[in-house]
Amino acid sequence: MIAHLRGELARVSSDHAVVDVNGVGYKVYLPVKVLSSLPAEGDKVGLLVTTIVKEDSITLYGFSLEVQQELFELLLTVSGVGPKVALAILGELEPGDIISAISAEDYASLTVVSGLGKKTAQRIVLELREKLSEDMKLGAVKSKSLSGPVSDAMEALVGLGYRRDDVKRVCDEIVSASAGIPAAEEIIRRALGMLAKE
Secondary structure (H helix, E strand, C coil), X not given: CCCEEEEEXXXXXXXXXXXXXXXXXXXXXXXXXXXXCCCCCCCEEEEEEEEEEECCEEEEEEECXXXXXXXXXXXXXXXXXXXXXXXXXXXXXXXXXXXHHHHCCCHHHHHHCCCCCHHHHHHHHHHHCCCCCHHHHHHHHHHXXXXXXXXXXXXXXXXXXXXXXHXXXXXXXXXXXXXXXXXXXXXXXXXXXXXXXX
């Protein structure tokens, strides 16, 4: 199974990207939010990947954050929700909003996603409210209190194996020492330098 890809972004389409890894092009389907945050074609890119194998196909679905991937895989456990619907949900809603809606049993918040009806939204809430881990719920609460770049940077650093407590402390230091909130890439760069010295 392919778990992640790192390579050159060969091309981007409306629903997928092709990542060139040592001369082999991997077609990866992505949520719209991830597609819109990709670097320019020809630049380096890294994606977390969920591989779905069927009798007649092997399909890759990519994500920039662990929480996106976890939610995608959870959504697929809901009867009537396939990869296309799961990608649409992640393409229109932030992970924290999805988790909050499920935790609060607020299925109406999910129906803003085009193609997602009331019955399917109710089924998602019903089937997933007990499956959400405490870490995911806690992450949703924390992300509500953080701006996007800080939250994105923290998730990326935790995904690289750093402890969440250390990541939060370092990111807080960076934000408090900056005029305004830096871009996620800048926070990650500076945090990696600080964490490497510890």
